[in-house]
Amino acid sequence: MANHPSAERRNRQRARKTLRNKSAKRAVRTELTKARSLVETGKLAEAKTAAKSLESTVDKAARKGIIHPKSAARLKARLNRRIAAVSKASS
DSSP states (O other): OSSSSSHHHHHHHHHHHHHHHHHHHHHHHHHHEEEEEHOOOOHHHHHHHHHHHHHHHHHHHHHHSSSSSSHHHHHHHHHHHHHHHHHHHHO
């Protein structure tokens, strides 16, 4: 438990930042799940728009330091690769 005013302040800041980061991570995971399910069901047009939305969310989280930039790039690349494979298979 914090005994000094500065430590108590840091605890309050940590709690606020933790909530903000959790919210951003959850948003990334939700968008990713949505996009993946659209790809699996074969709704490619909707999947592409969901991928654009995901890219924006992921880039924002990476810019704020919530997720690692290379992790963000990997998520985007894997989703785009999956979309490309499904669209090639359906053509």
